[in-house]
Amino acid sequence: MLVDMLDVQEVVFDVAMAREMMDNLERDGVPVAAFPQTLMNFAKPVDTFEDMFLNRRLVHDSPLLRWAVGNTVMMTDQNDNRRPHKKKSADRIDPCVASIMAVSRAAQGASGRSSYDSAPDDFLAFV
Numbered sequence: 001m002l003v004d005m006l007d008v009q010e011v012v013f014d015v016a017m018a019r020e021m022m023d024n025l026e027r028d029g030v031p032v033a034a035f036p037q038t039l040m041n042f043a044k045p046v047d048t049f050e051d052m053f054l055n056r057r058l059v060h061d062s063p064l065l066r067w068a069v070g071n072t073v074m075m076t077d078q079n080d081n082r083r084p085h086k087k088k089s090a091d092r093i094d095p096c097v098a099s100i101m102a103v104s105r106a107a108q109g110a111s112g113r114s115s116y117d118s119a120p121d122d123f124l125a126f127v
Contacts, residue, residue: 008030010031010032011025011030011031012034012098014035015034015035016037022034033105035101035104038083039082042081042082042083042100043081045101045103045107046074046082046084047082048103049100049104052103058103065096065099068092068096068099069096069099071089071090071091071092071093072084073085073090084096084097
């Protein structure tokens, strides 16, 4: 299975669009995690992703991700919580949204604590 070759730790998904596929993956032994696309669910992950991306702590070699980040417009509430806003964005933003979700889950780890709490200052996350 491809996930074994790539050492996949977890697959994160939008509950509104991928439930059947994720059920099948889970049945095959692939760890999956739901990520509801709500404003409150995105608030901290957007901050974490933005901090890592802008401070070059997110190492990637993806012109596609740079393009998608450039397309992304954020929806903001009265408390400055933000989430990607697909309808107001310039073009496709799916790679950016997927990266926000992945960075959030990687930072949180299986324990629910952020791995950055105990990481050295020069720690880098790879996507």
